[in-house]
Amino acid sequence: xxxxxxxxxxxxxxxxxxxxxxxxxxxxxxxxxxxxxxxxxxxxxxxxxxxxxxxxxxxxxxxxxxxxxxxxxxxxxxxxxxxxxxxxxxxxxxxxxxxxxxxxxxxxxxxxxxxxxxxxxxxxxxxxxxxxxxxxxxxxxxxxxxxxxxxxxxxxxxxxxxxxxxxxxxxxxxxxxxxxxxxxxxxxxxxxxxxxxxxxxxxxxxxxxxxxxxxxxxxxxxxxxxxxxxxxxxxxxxxxxxxxxxxxxxxxxxxxxxxxxxxxxxxxxxxxxxxxxxxxxxxxxxxxxxxxxxxxxxxxxxxxxxxxxxxxxxxxxxxx
Amino acid sequence: xxxxxxxxxxxxxxxxxxxxxxxxxxxxxxxxxxxxxxxxxxxxxxxxxxxxxxxxxxxxxxxxxxxxxxxxxxxxxxxxxxxxxxxxxxxxxxxxxxxxxxxxxxxxxxxxxxxxxxxxxxxxxxxxxxxxxxxxxxxxxxxxxxxxxxxxxxxxxxxxxxxxxxxxxxxxxxxxxxxxxxxxxxxxxxxxxxxxxxxxxxxxxxxxxxxxxxxxxxxxxxxxxxxxxxxxxxxxxxxxxxxxxxxxxxxxxxxxxxxxxxxxxxxxxxxxxxxxxxxxxxxxxxxxxxxxxxxxxxxxxxxxxxxxxxxxxxxxxxxxxxxxxx
Amino acid sequence: xxxxxxxxxxxxxxxxxxxxxxxxxxxxxxxxxxxxxxxxxxxxxxxxxxxxxxxxxxxxxxxxxxxxxxxxxxxxxxxxxxxxxxxxxxxxxxxxxxxxxxxxxxxxxxxxxxxxxxxxxxxxxxxxxxxxxxxxxxxxxxxxxxxxxxxxxxxxxxxxxxxxxxxxxxxxxxxxxxxxxxxxxxxxxxxxxxxxxxxxxxxxxxxxxxxxxxxxxxxxxxxxxxxxxxxxxxxxxxxxxxxxxxxxxxxxxxxxxxxxxxxxxxxxxxxxxxxxxxxxxxxxxxxxxxxxxxxxxxxxxxxxxxxxxxxxxxxxxxxxxxxxxxxxxxxxxxxx
Numbered sequence: 001x002x003x004x005x006x007x008x009x010x011x012x013x014x015x016x017x018x019x020x021x022x023x024x025x026x027x028x029x030x031x032x033x034x035x036x037x038x039x040x041x042x043x044x045x046x047x048x049x050x051x052x053x054x055x056x057x058x059x060x061x062x063x064x065x066x067x068x069x070x071x072x073x074x075x076x077x078x079x080x081x082x083x084x085x086x087x088x089x090x091x092x093x094x095x096x097x098x099x100x101x102x103x104x105x106x107x108x109x110x111x112x113x114x115x116x117x118x119x120x121x122x123x124x125x126x127x128x129x130x131x132x133x134x135x136x137x138x139x140x141x142x143x144x145x146x147x148x149x150x151x152x153x154x155x156x157x158x159x160x161x162x163x164x165x166x167x168x169x170x171x172x173x174x175x176x177x178x179x180x181x182x183x184x185x186x187x188x189x190x191x192x193x194x195x196x197x198x199x200x201x202x203x204x205x206x207x208x209x210x211x212x213x214x215x216x217x218x219x220x221x222x223x224x225x226x227x228x229x230x231x232x233x234x235x236x237x238x239x240x241x242x243x244x245x246x247x248x249x250x251x252x253x254x255x256x257x258x259x260x261x262x263x264x265x266x267x268x269x270x271x272x273x274x275x276x277x278x279x280x281x282x283x284x285x286x287x288x289x290x291x292x293x294x295x296x297x298x299x300x301x302x303x304x305x306x307x308x309x310x311x312x313x314x315x316x317x318x319x320x
Numbered sequence: 321x322x323x324x325x326x327x328x329x330x331x332x333x334x335x336x337x338x339x340x341x342x343x344x345x346x347x348x349x350x351x352x353x354x355x356x357x358x359x360x361x362x363x364x365x366x367x368x369x370x371x372x373x374x375x376x377x378x379x380x381x382x383x384x385x386x387x388x389x390x391x392x393x394x395x396x397x398x399x400x401x402x403x404x405x406x407x408x409x410x411x412x413x414x415x416x417x418x419x420x421x422x423x424x425x426x427x428x429x430x431x432x433x434x435x436x437x438x439x440x441x442x443x444x445x446x447x448x449x450x451x452x453x454x455x456x457x458x459x460x461x462x463x464x465x466x467x468x469x470x471x472x473x474x475x476x477x478x479x480x481x482x483x484x485x486x487x488x489x490x491x492x493x494x495x496x497x498x499x500x501x502x503x504x505x506x507x508x509x510x511x512x513x514x515x516x517x518x519x520x521x522x523x524x525x526x527x528x529x530x531x532x533x534x535x536x537x538x539x540x541x542x543x544x545x546x547x548x549x550x551x552x553x554x555x556x557x558x559x560x561x562x563x564x565x566x567x568x569x570x571x572x573x574x575x576x577x578x579x580x581x582x583x584x585x586x587x588x589x590x591x592x593x594x595x596x597x598x599x600x601x602x603x604x605x606x607x608x609x610x611x612x613x614x615x616x617x618x619x620x621x622x623x624x625x626x627x628x629x630x631x632x633x634x635x636x637x638x639x640x641x642x643x644x645x646x
Numbered sequence: 647x648x649x650x651x652x653x654x655x656x657x658x659x660x661x662x663x664x665x666x667x668x669x670x671x672x673x674x675x676x677x678x679x680x681x682x683x684x685x686x687x688x689x690x691x692x693x694x695x696x697x698x699x700x701x702x703x704x705x706x707x708x709x710x711x712x713x714x715x716x717x718x719x720x721x722x723x724x725x726x727x728x729x730x731x732x733x734x735x736x737x738x739x740x741x742x743x744x745x746x747x748x749x750x751x752x753x754x755x756x757x758x759x760x761x762x763x764x765x766x767x768x769x770x771x772x773x774x775x776x777x778x779x780x781x782x783x784x785x786x787x788x789x790x791x792x793x794x795x796x797x798x799x800x801x802x803x804x805x806x807x808x809x810x811x812x813x814x815x816x817x818x819x820x821x822x823x824x825x826x827x828x829x830x831x832x833x834x835x836x837x838x839x840x841x842x843x844x845x846x847x848x849x850x851x852x853x854x855x856x857x858x859x860x861x862x863x864x865x866x867x868x869x870x871x872x873x874x875x876x877x878x879x880x881x882x883x884x885x886x887x888x889x890x891x892x893x894x895x896x897x898x899x900x901x902x903x904x905x906x907x908x909x910x911x912x913x914x915x916x917x918x919x920x921x922x923x924x925x926x927x928x929x930x931x932x933x934x935x936x937x938x939x940x941x942x943x944x945x946x947x948x949x950x951x952x953x954x955x956x957x958x959x960x961x962x963x964x965x966x967x968x969x970x971x972x973x974x975x976x977x978x979x980x981x982x
Binding site: 306311312 | 704709
Binding site for chain 2: 137141147274308309
């Protein structure tokens with residue numbers, strides 16, 4: 001790079017600075033907001049069914065009424081409490097997201113790291129396999145697999161999503177591993193006869209942490225949306241009050257035509273809240289991995305930083 | 321040229337893999353529930369149709385797996401995807417042939433427009449960082465994290481229904497007869513505006529984000545500094561140096577992400593009862609119409625593969641390095 | 647040689663970052679480039695030499711900021727131009743027409759998606775919009791010929807050229823508008839030694855023919871000794887010594903210059919002892935007090951750790967045009 005990178009990149013290489021970076025990752029406003037949202041939803045996932053004011057399936061006499069003190073998010077055509085349904089459904093949504101995310105991330109590491117590290121014909125064919133999975137439209141594939149299964153529940157659906165959505169992560173990890181493999185310290189470890197597993201475990205994987213985290217978060221986003229979608233289409237087996245299932249009932253009972261906005265607006269906002277929380281964490285990871293993306297003081301003290309026009313601080317104009 | 325041939329070989333391989341998945345899935349599972357459906361419909365099915373469904377779903381167990389596979393391919397190549405149960409006794413191929421043009425027009429066109437618009441906005445957001453364009457970011461973050469179909473529901477509530485300017489369902493007014501005349505085309509466009517905008521808004525945000533990040537990454541490249549040092553106009557540096565290079569990874573990820581996007585956009589059809597393959601898929605799931613579901617999966621996969629190939633050819637035009645190595 | 651200045655830098659300070667977090671990469675540097683001369687700027691990586699060059703042209707990417715000083719360009723005729731207070735539009739017009747740059751690592755300096763012809767002509771089109779496309783192309787052919795490249799390479803993309811050829815294209819591009827100053831930032835580091843010499847020989851020849859001044863930045867002092875008229879040596883963001891090339895080579899005054907000179911073998915003349923410099927360059931965020939070099943300096947004594955020496959004419963010497971920032975050569979030391 002032409003521009004004096006020696007000055008720019010040097011601080012980032014030192015261990016002391018790295019510690020600073022890590023804590024700055026957590027101090028990043030986006031990450032913090034994202035983590036708070038996710039933490040909140042996780043708590044709801046655990047205690048949701050207990051704090052729900054009503055049994056989500058329990059029918060009441062107030063049919064299709066709007067939000068009120070008794071029913072914060074209104075009721076369904078059977079008089080069920082929408083708020084309770086959302087609280088109850090959080091667990092299913094989070095569970096499927098996390099299980100699918102873990103499964104897909106493990107597969108992504110196995111496929112991506114091995115194909116990147118070992119290379120050769122084996123590595124190439126592993127990468128071809130992940131490209132195949134990448135190109136085949138994911139949702140229809142998940143759909144036909146789920147429908148072919150003799151019995152479905154949240155767990156099997158999570159597994160199906162996990163087994164079909166690892167390819168993107170594998171691709172990113174493979175690229176990253178390929179570049180790590182050529183680094184001096186890895187070459188050196190190989191030359192000194194370190195075992196392959198030791199190199200993978202101690203030299204490669206620790207340097208992939210951020211990429212792995214990013215691919216986990218993206219997979220969770222994808223898994224949550226896929227599962228909600230499956231429930232919305234009416235695929236059997238998804239937990240009864242999954243947010244997608246709530247929307248399925250809203251859609252099939254013509255909530256729209258009856259003007260019952262409370263039936264689907266809060267549910268959608270809950271999905272958006274979860275999605276935004278995950279996306280924010282992912283931005284933070286991206287900025288951590290690729291410092292060029294970091295917002296930084298782009299505009300501070302009246303100085304706008306722009307590539308190509310280095311700012312001159314106001315005091316500089318007079319000779320000091 | 322070798323580049324193109326290599327890509328075509330890869331897509332053929334992927335198509336083969338998708339078809340093979342389709343072949344093995346029903347065979348990996350005991351005959352139920354397809355068998356039940358076939359036996360229920362047996363009275364109305366002629367012998368050929370029954371045989372065709374047996375081959376599609378692996379109920380012809382008296383044959384060896386290889387010869388089953390052979391028959392399966394023969395049947396696919398003849399365009400025989402079995403009979404649809406929902407639209408009994410219409411062949412699946414016909415159902416798909418009726419709905420595919422709707423999807424190609426709606427999803428195809430909006431996906432391309434969304435890529436172009438989103439990329440353009442991403443270029444601006446990456447280039448003018450620190451200005452008001454940054455306000456785009458929280459909005460796109462929010463939009464990229466909601467399901468497409470939910471935004472469709474909101475759109476219908478706000479803009480369709482009683483007195484709304486747009487129809488809430490269907491592909492054209494019930495009164496008009498499909499055909500290549502102004503009345504029909506006008507009606508079709510009128511019906512497609514709301515679903516199209518829904519898809520645009522939700523799918524565009526992803527392109528804005530990825531293009532912005534690519535612009536920020538490219539802005540630190542040497543040739544950008546050179547371009548500034550050369551005293552070129554801001555516009556030329558932004559378009560011809562930064563965006564032109566940032567576009568390359570964006571186009572290749574467009575190709576790869578097509579499969580994901582198409583899945584999401586098909587659902588918008590469900591919300592709007594739009595007569596495309598997504599809506600057919602929805603009805604097929606409700607009716608447990610396995611032949612139709614499998615047929616749609618194959619067609620969507622093949623369409624995505626073709627779209628991928630087109631994206632690859634565009635990439636070839638954009639990146640001189642692939643042309644050379646080719 | 648006439649001592650007419652073309653570019654003068656006064657008290658320039660450049661930081662990375664703002665406020666307390668700022669890293670002070672260039673501190674209060676003054677330097678003058680005269681007409682027709684090759685001024686070498688040498689130092690280890692991190693010494694601030696590239697930061698100085700990009701800073702004065704306002705090409706440093708964020709978080710670089712210019713904290714103070716003046717950069718004045720003296721045109722052939724007309725008023726001197728203050729680069730740091732030019733508007734964006736005027737700065738754009740100034741760039742390349744008056745000061746062009748040959749960047750380090752031509753690998754990434756050329757836009758990979760455009761042909762050589764496009765990249766040579768777009769700069770002409772930007773500054774001389776009234777030229778015709780045919781005229782611009784003819785000029786591009788001429789420029790390539792100048793650096794010894796066949797015109798049939800015009801249609802090539804950067805990846806189709808060898809490293810040496812890319813660097814020649816960059817030099818041709820730098821000369822496109824006949825600038826009076828060419829800044830060369832490690833122009834030959836990525837090339838093999840034979841190619842290095844070839845390219846520098848071409849450049850010296852072109853300079854004699856066209857007559858521009860060169861600011862030549864490199865960590866390789868041996869190249870400067872051979873190819874430049876005057877050398878300035880930077881350490882820790884400051885210039886520590888400046889002298890005519892031959893004199894610096896004959897008798898360097900600053901211990902750091904001395905160390906640099908003894909880290910490569912003599913090309914001609916008597917053999918010298920090779921020693922190198924112990925230790926490593928200073929951390930710009932935690933500079934040692936006093937003279938930045940004192941922790942590594944073999945000749946450090948009392949005042950070095952306390953106060954930073956000023957860049958000034960060495961005491962007790964008659965040779966003009968030299969300056970050094972070292973307590974060994976101040977009046978206090980020489981005349982106790």
